[in-house]
Amino acid sequence: MNIWLAAALAAIVSLSAQAATKVTPRVERVTFEKGADAVEFNQSIQGPLTAQYRVSAKAGQILTVDLKPSNTSAYFNITAKGADYALFNGSIMGNHFMGPLPADGEYTVQVYLMRNAARRNEVANYNLSLNLSPADASDSTRPFxxxxxxxxxxxxxxxxxxxxxxxxxxxxxxxxxxxxxxxxxxxxxxxxxxxxxxxxxxxxxxxxxxxxxxxxxxxxxxxxxxxxxxxxxxxxxxxxxxxxxxxxxxxxxxxxxxxxxxxxxxxxxxxxxxxxxxxxxxxxxxxxxxxxxxxxxxxxxxxxxxx
Incomplete structure (x- = not known):
């Protein structure tokens, strides 16, 4: 009986420890100043901490995201609100995204460390730039x-x-x-x-x-x-x-x-x-x-x- 009681108590302690170590993501709502369509963040994450940047957009708008991390294990994903799949997976596709958004709604750009780096409690300093342009933004006469x-x-x-x-x-x-x-x-x-x-x-x-x-x-x-x-x-x-x-x-x-x-x-x-x-x-x-x-x-x- 004492053995079963000890096992139960150990399980409770283990679950409590897991709950205590679960890290809530840092969330920021992205707003653009009047007349501007771009914003930059110079921030950092460590270990299991992730950073979420939430952008409201219309279907057809062009979202451009660039991540420049100090740690090569840092990437970003893009997910539409309510979707059960990522619109973009940085660990597979790289640290640049530019494309038209498929629907009206909120999109989350999540910066994270790969699991092995997160377990080692590594740090990633990064520059994240977000640009949200109208669907016809490419109709520009500015020279390249x-x-x-x-x-x-x-x-x-x-x-x-x-x-x-x-x-x-x-x-x-x-x-x-x-x-x-x-x-x-x-x-x-x-x-x-x-x-x-x-x-x-x-x-x-x-x-x-x-x-x-x-x-x-x-x-x-x-x-x-x-x-x-x-x-x-x-x-x-x-x-x-x-x-x-x-x-x-x-x-x-x-x-x-x-x-x-x-x-x-x-x-x-x-x-x-x-x-x-x-x-x-x-x-x-x-x-x-x-x-x-x-x-x-x-x-x-x-x-x-x-x-």
Whole structure:
């Protein structure tokens, strides 16, 4: 009898200890000052503590989230209120998100440490930036100007207006054979550029992402590979319309990101491709790997995820 009583008391003490050590997340409601669409937080978390940033938004608004942590085990997730799945999982997809929100409501950006780091009671200092833009935010005439560098090759990426048309200019530096500028006409506006080495061959690629305002307009990718650091050649991305699985319910509004060694394309899923179809509230993610094709570099479709 004493043994059973002792076991019961031990269980009660254990449960009490677990309850006592459960950490309530730090919650902040995100508000934007009048005339501003961006806000930054410079904060920290430790161990099991998580930080939640709650944003109210409308369907179609563009949410951009960037996390710069001091600890590589720190990530963020994005979840819609009442949803039983994450709209974005940072531990899989990286520390950058930009995309249209599928429905009206409240969205939570949660910053956390991976379980092993949390158990070791590690600390993560971080800068978190949130930007919430109207659905037509990409309809901007502001020029894009950014310089990126990887593996000794530099890319100066700019946009300019020529004869009332928007043009993308890429100026490479450091290539052994040809550092000529490349120009490309654009239908949308450049929102971001990234350098990566998706095929891990020691030579970088440049990925430039553009968006066009409005429903039914696809995102735009301009990409080049530095062939053995000698010259640039274009990377081909097949259109979604050529892929039956990916194209179901597709009506544009894409956003792109480089996540580890794949290119990720995300877009909201509509009930059909008809102009009057409504959103399903889900997002589709298509992952591509860089491969050498017969006539050049190609992004081959891999996994397709709906969430």
């Amino acid at each position: 100007d950014q310089t990126l560098e990887l593996q000794g090759i530099r890319f100066h990426v700019t946009t300019e207006g020529i004869d009332d048309h928007r043009v993308l200019r890429i100026s490479p530096q450091g290539l052994e054979t040809d550092n000529s500028d490349f120009t490309r006409p654009l239908t949308g506006n450049v929102v971001r550029a990234e350098v990566a080495d998706l095929d891990r061959d020691g030579s970088p690629e440049l990925y430039v992402f553009a968006r066009s305002p409005g429903r039914g307009l696809p995102g735009e990718l301009v990409a080049y590979s530095a062939n053995r650091k000698k010259s640039l050649s274009e990377i081909y991305l097949p259109p979604v319309s050529e892929d039956v699985e990916a194209a179901e319910g597709y009506q544009g509004e894409d956003e792109f990101a480089v996540v580890e060694n794949v290119l990720v394309r995300r877009f909201p899923v509509y009930e059909s491709a008809d102009a009057g179809a409504g959103r399903t509230g889900k997002m589709r993610e298509v992952r591509y790997r860089l491969m050498a094709g017969e006539a050049g570099w190609v992004l081959r479709r891999g996994e397709v995820i709906v969430y």
